[in-house]
Structures are given as C-alpha cells and as structure tokens.
Amino acid sequence: MAKLQILADAAKYDVSCSSGQSKRANKDKGLGDSKGYGICHAFTEDGRCVSLLKILLTNHCVFDCAYCVSRKSNDVKRAAFTVEEVVDLTINFYRRNYIEGLFLSSGIFDSPDYTMERLVRIAKKLRLEQRFNGYIHLKAIPGASEELIKEAGLYADRLSVNVEMPTEQSLKLLAPDKNHQDVIRPMTYLKTEIAGHHQERKQNPKAPLFAPAGQSTQMVIGATKETDLDILGMTHQFYSQLNLKRVYYSGYVPISQDNRLPAVGTPVPIIRENRLYQADWLLRYYGFAFNELVGSEQPNLALDIDPKLGWALQHLDLFPVDINTADLELIKRIPGVGFQSAQKIVEARRFRKLQPEHLKQMGIAYNRAQYFMAFTTAFSLRKEYTPFALKQLILARQKSKYARTFSTQLSLF
Amino acid sequence: MTTILYDGTYEGWLTAVFEAYTNKLTDVLFTRQEASTAKLFEATLTVVMDETKAERVLAGLQKRLSAQGIMSLYKTYLSDIEEPERVMWQFIRHVFGNGHNVEEDYGHPAVWAVRQAARRVKREAHRMQAFVRFKLTQDQLYYAIIEPECDVLPLISAHFESRYADQRWLIYDARRKYGIYYDLETVSTVGVDFQPRGRFTSGLMAEISDEREEFYQELWRCYFKSVTIDARKNLRLQLQHMPKRYWKHLTEQIRKE
Ligand code: SF4
Numbered sequence: 001m002a003k004l005q006i007l008a009d010a011a012k013y014d015v016s017c018s019s020g021q022s023k024r025a026n027k028d029k030g031l032g033d034s035k036g037y038g039i040c041h042a043f044t045e046d047g048r049c050v051s052l053l054k055i056l057l058t059n060h061c062v063f064d065c066a067y068c069v070s071r072k073s074n075d076v077k078r079a080a081f082t083v084e085e086v087v088d089l090t091i092n093f094y095r096r097n098y099i100e101g102l103f104l105s106s107g108i109f110d111s112p113d114y115t116m117e118r119l120v121r122i123a124k125k126l127r128l129e130q131r132f133n134g135y136i137h138l139k140a141i142p143g144a145s146e147e148l149i150k151e152a153g154l155y156a157d158r159l160s161v162n163v164e165m166p167t168e169q170s171l172k173l174l175a176p177d178k179n180h181q182d183v184i185r186p187m188t189y190l191k192t193e194i195a196g197h198h199q200e201r202k203q204n205p206k207a208p209l210f211a212p213a214g215q216s217t218q219m220v221i222g223a224t225k226e227t228d229l230d231i232l233g234m235t236h237q238f239y240s241q242l243n244l245k246r247v248y249y250s251g252y253v254p255i256s257q258d259n260r261l262p263a264v265g266t267p268v269p270i271i272r273e274n275r276l277y278q279a280d281w282l283l284r285y286y287g288f289a290f291n292e293l294v295g296s297e298q299p300n301l302a303l304d305i306d307p308k309l310g311w312a313l314q315h316l317d318l319f320p321v322d323i324n325t326a327d328l329e330l331i332k333r334i335p336g337v338g339f340q341s342a343q344k345i346v347e348a349r350r351f352r353k354l355q356p357e358h359l360k361q362m363g364i365a366y367n368r369a370q371y372f373m374a375f376t377t378a379f380s381l382r383k384e385y386t387p388f389a390l391k392q393l394i395l396a397r398q399k400s401k402y403a404r405t406f407s408t409q410l411s412l413f
Numbered sequence: 414m415t416t417i418l419y420d421g422t423y424e425g426w427l428t429a430v431f432e433a434y435t436n437k438l439t440d441v442l443f444t445r446q447e448a449s450t451a452k453l454f455e456a457t458l459t460v461v462m463d464e465t466k467a468e469r470v471l472a473g474l475q476k477r478l479s480a481q482g483i484m485s486l487y488k489t490y491l492s493d494i495e496e497p498e499r500v501m502w503q504f505i506r507h508v509f510g511n512g513h514n515v516e517e518d519y520g521h522p523a524v525w526a527v528r529q530a531a532r533r534v535k536r537e538a539h540r541m542q543a544f545v546r547f548k549l550t551q552d553q554l555y556y557a558i559i560e561p562e563c564d565v566l567p568l569i570s571a572h573f574e575s576r577y578a579d580q581r582w583l584i585y586d587a588r589r590k591y592g593i594y595y596d597l598e599t600v601s602t603v604g605v606d607f608q609p610r611g612r613f614t615s616g617l618m619a620e621i622s623d624e625r626e627e628f629y630q631e632l633w634r635c636y637f638k639s640v641t642i643d644a645r646k647n648l649r650l651q652l653q654h655m656p657k658r659y660w661k662h663l664t665e666q667i668r669k670e
Contacts, residue, residue: 032577041544043650046650361520
C-alpha cells in the first residue's frame with residue numbers, strides 16, 4: 001500500500017493519461033477491450049480524470065533532472081514494484097471497472113535497457129498470460145535499445161517519449177544527462193515502425209498490432225522561458241514530421257528548491273496551459289496553422305481570451321460570416337461555434353434558412369458568436385466595433401464563464 | 414384530446430402510435446398504465462402491445478430515418494425528461510408528415526428535443542460505463558449497484574458483455590429495481606429486489622465478499638488520493654464531471670468510518 005502511494009504520487013505529474021484511439025476487441029472470452037474512445041472512470045479533487053492506473057515501476061533514478069521528483073539528488077522515499085505486483089493490480093482494478101488500463105512509466109533504474117526490459121515484461125504478461133485487451137501505454141525510456149522498443153510496440157497501445165522541455169537549451173539546463181536527440185531518435189524510429197505495421201495490416205488484417213494508438217509526448221510549460229511560439233512550433237513539428245497523435249502540456253508544478261527553476265509556491269500556470277490545449281485543439285480539428293495563432297510580433301497566446309477569439313479579432317475583415325451560405329471551414333472559425341456545432345449548422349440549413357433563434361435553440365454560444373455572423377438578411381452590427389471594443393464587450397458579457405476557465409479539460413470537449 | 418393508456422414498454426408505445434394513426438387521432442396524451450388514471454373523464458383508449466403493429470410502425474420509421482434517428486427516438490423513451498411520449502409523438506408526426514428524412518431539421522422543436530433527450534441519455538449511459546464499481550463476492554460474482562436518472566441498462570449491457578466476457582457480473586439499477594446479469598454466456602434481465610434498504614449492513618457485506626475485496630477497495634482509494642495534485646485543486650470541476658448524486662456508489666468516494 002505504501003509502495004502504491006509513493007509510486008502513484010510520483011507519476012501524477014505526467015499528464016498523458018488519455019486512453020483513446022485504440023481499438024482492441026475482446027477475443028475468445030478474454031478480459032477487456034478498448035473501444036477507441038476513452039472512459040474517464042473517476043475525477044480527482046483537482047478535477048482531472050482517472051482513466052488509467054498510472055504508476056511508476058520505480059522512482060529510483062540514476063539521472064538528475066531538476067524538474068522531476070524522482071531525480072537522484074531529491075531526498076524522497078524510494079520504492080519499486082515487481083512485475084507480478086503491477087500485473088495483479090492492473091487486473092484487479094480493471095475487473096472492478098476502476099480503470100481502462102495501465103499507464104506505466106519509470107525512473108531509470110540501473111540502465112535504460114534494464115528498466116525498459118521490465119516494462120516490456122509487464123505488458124507481455126498482461127497480454128499473453130492474462131489475455132488482457134485493455135489499454136496499455138508504456139513510456140519508452142530514452143536510451144533503451146531499438147529491439148526493446150520494438151517489442152514494447154507489439155504489446156502496448158501507445159508509446160510515449162517525453163521531450164519535457166520545448167528547446168534543447170532548457171533541456172541542457174535542467175536535465176544535463178539528456179539531450180533532444182535521445183528523445184527524437186526513438187520517436188523517429190517509432191514513426192517508421194508504426195507506419196510500416198500500419199501498411200502491413202492494410203494488406204493483411206491478421207498482422208500484429210503495433211502501438212495502434214500511436215505515440216505522444218509531453219512538454220513541461222512554465223519551468224523555463226520559452227514563448228508559446230517556441231512551444232507551438234515544436235508541436236507543429238511533432239504533428240507534421242513525427243506523426244504524433246497527441247502533445248500534452250504540463251504546467252510546471254514547483255516541486256524543488258533549485259535556482260534554475262521557479263520557486264516553490266509559484267502558482268501553476270494553469271490558464272496558459274489551458275490556452276495551449278485550446279490552440280492545440282485548433283491545430284488538430286479546426287484547420288488552423290500554428291503561425292496563425294502566434295507569430296514573432298505576438299509570440300504568446302493571450303491569457304484573457306481564447307486563441308480562436310484572439311484570431312477572429314485580428315481578422316475582423318473576414319467577418320461577418322453568412323451562416324446560411326459559408327463553407328464549413330469558415331463557420332468553424334466563428335468564435336462561439338464549435339466544430340460539432342458547425343456541422344450541425346451545415347446540416348440544419350438544408351431544411352430552412354437559419355435565424356438567430358434556431359442557433360440559440362441549437363445551443364450555440366450566440367452571445368459571443370452574434371458579432372461574427374450574418375443571416376442573409378442585412379446585419380451590420382459588427383461594423384460599429386473596433387477589435388478592442390468588441391473584445392471588451394465579449395469579455396464583459398462572459399465574465400462568469402471566464403472566471404471558471406481553469407482546467408486543461410474543461411472547455412475543450 | 415384522447416388519452417391512450419399503454420403498458421409502459423417501448424413496443425407498447427409503438428403499438429399505441431399505430432392505433433393513434435389507425436383511429437386518425439392527432440391530439441393524444443400517452444399514459445403509462447401504472448400512472449394515475451385521473452383523466453378518465455376524457456376519451457380513453459387502452460392499447461395492448463402487439464408486436465406486428467409495433468413492427469409496422471418501426472418499419473415506417475426505418476423508411477424515413479437513419480438507424481441513428483431511430484435510436485434517438487428510443488433513447489428519448491429511456492430518458493427522464495418530462496412527458497417523453499409527448500415529444501416522441503410530435504417527432505413522429507413530423508417524420509411521417511414529410512416525404513424526406515427530417516432528423517437533422519434541428520430548427521424544428523421536436524427534432525431538437527429528441528436530440529437533446531437522446532444526448533442526455535447517451536451522456537448518462539457513458540457515465541455509467543465509467544462509474545459502475547464492481548465488488549467481488551465469495552462465489553466470484555462481480556456485482557455493482559447504480560442509480561441513474563435515465564433508464565440506461567439497455568444501453569450499457571453490450572459494453573459490459575464484451576468487456577467482461579470472462580467473469581460473471583450483475584449490474585443492478587436500485588431506482589428501477591431491476592438488473593442485468595451475465596452468466597458467462599448471455600446477459601439477462603433480472604427483476605429481483607436485490608437490495609432492500611438497510612439489509613446490507615457492513616457485517617453482511619464482509620460476510621459475502623471475497624476475502625481480498627476490501628483490500629483492493631482500499632488500494633483503489635489510496636491510489637485515488639495519491640494522484641491528486643494539491644496545487645491544482647478544483648472541486649468545482651470535479652463535481653461537474655462527477656456529480657455528487659453518483660458518489661454513493663463510488664468506491665473512491667466512500668469514506669471509511
Ligand atoms: S530520467 Fe526521468 S525519472 Fe529520472 S530524473 Fe529525469 S525525468 Fe526523472
């Protein structure tokens with residue numbers, strides 16, 4: 001029990017916990033399945049969801065990364081699970097419907113290969129001996145051999161290598177034992193392997209799965225000086241060049257007294273983190289390019305308004321958009337209209353000319369969206385506003401809503 | 414206005430719709446049999462469920478709606494909105510009154526109301542997939558008690574059947590007093606009053622539970638506590654995702670005396 005406390009506690013800062021994007025059917029009455037969408041089984045007092053048993057195999061570590069609780073020089077209690085213990089916990093939690101699966105990470109115990117080999121053994125035991133079809137996410141330990149990483153991909157749904165710091169410079173500063181190459185190399189390797197297996201399965205559906213949920217990574221935000229431009233630029237590379245499925249942003253929680261880092265007690269940059277997730281969402285689902293959201297003149301996202309509204313205010317010349325005739329892509333860009341709502345609008349307008357009351361009934365954030373849309377009838381309201389005045393107006397009307405914008409998950413879904 | 418009395422099942426309601434159309438009734442009020450019959454001073458039609466008639470209505474719907482549209486209607490029936498039959502009836506009238514598929518005509522009040530009700534049910538079904546907490550008994554049955562606002566068991570049954578194919582389980586809806594039971598072969602509906610209030614004392618629980626059950630519950634509570642980041646505490650957000658009304662049956666929220 002004490003072990004679980006230590007090793008769950010140490011793993012909690014890692015945010016890549018979602019269990020989606022993997023389908024694994026239950027075969028021959030084994031245990032469990034993965035449906036391709038995540039189920040959050042519980043929500044902690046910080047409002048984040050618990051969908052996986054997220055633990056470290058051990059918090060012993062030979063490295064000394066300044067932002068990490070498990071670093072060698074930190075004076076904390078150390079513990080380690082055995083392979084059997086992790087398997088037993090996973091199965092028993094899963095059978096009680098507490099979790100969707102396992103997310104297993106680890107400090108570097110002895111050597112990267114030694115650690116990685118144990119992670120792989122756990123996944124293998126779960127799949128082969130327990131006939132477990134739930135979700136498994138393994139951390140690929142930087143520096144582990146390609147053979148082990150390849151084997152991990154055969155049993156895990158997702159693999160992740162954390163880049164931790166958005167630039168090489170700050171990584172060098174805070175994690176002297178690491179460099180970006182150690183992270184990028186396994187990512188590149190995984191990209192090729194995943195694509196290769198994917199191709200093979202197209203031709204032969206019986207070919208083995210290989211990390212079907214792809215790979216993800218995490219960046220720590222606010223521990224060092226990077227701008228949102230640096231961060232989103234990196235993100236763009238991960239999505240476009242390395243085919244990552246998700247990039248996670250983790251607002252730095254000050255945990256160590258170290259003069260390279262924000263002091264203990266510095267608030268977690270939750271709003272900034274939230275804005276980054278919103279921007280990330282715009283990149284993945286709304287067809288925005290990262291440099292539409294941040295640029296060298298404004299390298300940081302605004303904190304007081306969300307990035308989509310920020311973009312719209314700078315492009316008032318494109319508005320108002322006629323919702324009865326405009327392209328889906330443009331409707332998606334209207335502040336207050338989500339991508340699902342945009343689809344609904346395009347479906348519903350086939351039946352009748354849409355008027356404001358229809359949109360209100362359809363649950364669209366009309367208060368905000370009205371300034372950016374037109375309804376075939378003449379509608380000239382927005383001409384009277386400058387971007388600044390419009391922003392003030394929207395902010396004033398939405399005060400209460402903004403005060404609530406705290407979490408990473410809150411306003412995204 | 415005609416009151417149509419039916420047996421409260423979905424098929425019964427479809428039969429009632431058939432009768433309403435056959436008798437050319439438009440202004441109708443559907444009442445489930447067990448409900449009050451106070452409005453008897455008005456014309457009342459009692460409908461007996463008839464599979465052939467129900468299927469004819471369904472076939473008519475299939476011609477005009479997608480599978481999803483039909484499912485939405487069924488979900489509305491399972492929902493806890495006020496007078497679901499009224500909304501369902503308006504929806505059906507709109508569907509049969511048009512030559513083409515109107516399920517995306519969201520500007521129409523009934524189409525939107527059905528969509529909303531269906532979403533409500535879907536959301537709660539999704540939540541119940543998440544919030545079911547099985548406990549293991551000595552005879553290796555995993556059982557869970559839930560009290561959802563909507564009648565979601567019919568919607569979540571397949572999910573649990575495919576997920577827990579190698580364990581016997583029972584999920585019991587304490588509000589509607591019926592459950593679904595999987596015996597390693599098939600899922601069936603069970604109507605027993607599984608948990609008369611007050612009888613399930615902790616002593617009895619300890620007696621019927623598997624010897625390791627308490628241990629795993631304790632481990633889960635311990636895990637749940639350890640993963641909270643105090644610096645990010647946000648109770649309001651927690652409640653938004655996991656409303657208090659569900660806590661009674663959530664292992665991690667049950668405080669040990
Ligand atoms: S290698 Fe990983 S576990 Fe070890 S100190 Fe660095 S971040 Fe922490």
